[in-house]
Amino acid sequence: MNQAQNLINRLTQLGFVSNQFKTHADDLTFFGKDQTKHFEPNPCVIVFPKSTEQVQQIVKLCNELQLVITPSGGRTGLSAGAVASKGEVVISLDKMNKILNFYPSDRMVEVEAGVVTKNLQHFAQEQGLYYPVDFASSGSSQIGGNISTNAGGIKVIRYGMTRNWVLGLTVVTGDGKILKLNKGMLKNATGYDLRHLFIGAEGTLGIVTEAQIKLERPPKNLTVMVLGVEKFSHIMQILANFQHKIDLSAFEFFDQVAMTKLLAANTVVRPFESDCAFYALLEFEAPYEPIMDEAMAVFEYCMEQGFVIDGVMSQSLSQANELWKLRESISETISVFTPYKNDLSVLITHVPDFISEIDKIVADNYPDFEVCWFGHIGDGNLHLNILKPNNLTKDEFFDKCKIVNQYVFETVQKYNGSISAEHGVGMTKKAYLNYTRSCDEIAYLKGIKAVFDPNQIMNIGKIFD
């Protein structure tokens, strides 16, 4: 009897029922992968626990049977953090998708880890509140996965990362202990905050099974501007000038390449006539007339200074959403060009120099490569996408990109930046971890893992080897 069947039998004895296991080849493939395509999925079984205690039972048995576990949420990851390619037991949180208790005075809700981000957003809305972490995959990503990758998205400049919204966690550690971390409190100074260790740990220390999430009041009269810009340095001027006067909830940018692809794909409406080298999209709350006046004054100042060539401001929520499509459609629109993606971060101060160095590296080495930049300038987070030329096969292209990558990551290191701003490390970035984290740091990471997962069964091969 193989180990997977052994596990199923043992769990069945503990009360698991047949629909809590999947072993069909299609299911193994489906649940064994995320959005990446670098690794062939090959788990041995998919298990669907219904409670924290059932997760604990699985983890304890996997320790006993020496089976490696890959925790699995909405599988929307871009770094193969949830890919099971080596016979792992996948623990899917799909059946732990209940919204539990809501505490209005605390503006806090307890949820199981399998709750889809969008459902949490809707729940918040029903309570007259707001869950501000948002990104393209929020319709299928799960809150447990968001937490395990410390998901970011488009509102970080105002609301921060997922980390900021986690008041408490229930986790099952690698050695099968259930921990209730921080218990929803805003203030708790009683030793190391293990909650923050599990946030962003990509399931390598244990499995997040429940979370206590803080909600916020909803934004009022969100207003969006899209501005056309000639030089990248002007983007920085625009950011500085607006931020001085207005509380921005987003400050995004994209380049001419992105706009050209968007227009060619007919996915968006041209925001204004002028063709520009760069575009800034900014968003702010404007519940009071004077805020709009201030925003217009800054806009006019930026026009006078030549920072802005052309621009448009939303007059309604539907117009705001329409303008957001410009930014949010980029990733899908350029996917037909098989982009080689990097998700980089540096200090905002260093963004202009960093972008021009990378552009030069690509132009010098591969003058026929087209580079598409977009991202969250307000957070120093840049999505670098190199588009595949028609004359190269995917493999040829990716091989060349790997060489470029080396230069890119050296530049990241030079600027004390991050090789993964919000996509995590998983398997695709682990070879490059030392460009952002020192050898000493990585040694400590491994030491911490050994504390929580002494038998080395939790998502092995992710973040580091």
Place this chain on the structure above:
Amino acid sequence: MNQAQNLINRLTQLGFVSNQFKTHADDLTFFGKDQTKHFEPNPCVIVFPKSTEQVQQIVKLCNELQLVITPSGGRTGLSAGAVASKGEVVISLDKMNKILNFYPSDRMVEVEAGVVTKNLQHFAQEQGLYYPVDFASSGSSQIGGNISTNAGGIKVIRYGMTRNWVLGLTVVTGDGKILKLNKGMLKNATGYDLRHLFIGAEGTLGIVTEAQIKLERPPKNLTVMVLGVEKFSHIMQILANFQHKIDLSAFEFFDQVAMTKLLAANTVVRPFESDCAFYALLEFEAPYEPIMDEAMAVFEYCMEQGFVIDGVMSQSLSQANELWKLRESISETISVFTPYKNDLSVLITHVPDFISEIDKIVADNYPDFEVCWFGHIGDGNLHLNILKPNNLTKDEFFDKCKIVNQYVFETVQKYNGSISAEHGVGMTKKAYLNYTRSCDEIAYLKGIKAVFDPNQIMNIGKIFD
């Protein structure tokens, strides 16, 4: 030759100069204690490093010589986290008090750990920005100490704890490695965030030597209301109603006992005629007329409902500061009554039941004890102060309080609360740590400590034994 002299000689060989050591009995007493009086200070030497590298040299030597280190900042702590009572080497950060680089685009400043909180606040102000972590001891507390205790204070409801403002840390670990953690980035998803492990670690994993601190735009037209209330439940109604309409930057409360002591000490001006059982102090930005109108409308609604008996609103910044004195003078005013202090936290939802249970416990056991409540209701953080009756000596009183403490912490545990919301654990709370953290959690804390401090030299005896 004793070990302290040995350490001094060895460090002198490495370039330390004589004014970087203090061994006089008065200095040992002065630098060996914080604001607590439970333990007799007794360090063997005070060392004043001038750089991260010098801190590393001290730590490496203490590993070699098996000397225990106590890191020392402004020594304003209330839990004996910085007390050296067992012959420790005190590393004072007093000579590492420089503000280093400022990055306007990132609104970020790099500081040495010995910078006094107030100086950081002033620096921010000079840049047209704001460092929002504030509390009574900010004139002498140091940023390194704030970080090591994750200091909170009076603006947490809006701005969060110190943790929220730390973008990067330089630390020397217990085994003498220098780590540069997170390097100032807003987004960095590259494995466990060790920065958050050092925040609140009370110097037990290593020493914070530098920090990258985020600054914020300054608040505009801060307005303060003080409201008199008859029942505690009305405080909660007031919070809910205001929070629904207004972005509060503070929501504090204090009771009749506190007000009586304040007025008797002549430290404050009576805010209004009515005597009330409880007082709420709330603060918000009112840069636009409609916000003030909304605040007044909520105030009037609360009056109509009987939640508010009497109230006053500041008409100027100086009036706002005057009203704040009511809340900020309490701690000092009641200090003449030798208060037995607890710094507790529960979910806001549980605050009313929690307070009434504690009141009953004290009244049932010690009907002659006077209890003074104040704190940060908006964060669920309550300062419980039991005042010494005249007929008891300090020792008799504290002995009785220790019995009460047992009941108090059992009640904290029942409500899943914290035995130390913002004061840390240090030595005074470590016997009670298990009321907030489980045995499994505490075992993991010790496991983590062993990773960073294998020879057990960093602030031993703090947080846990």
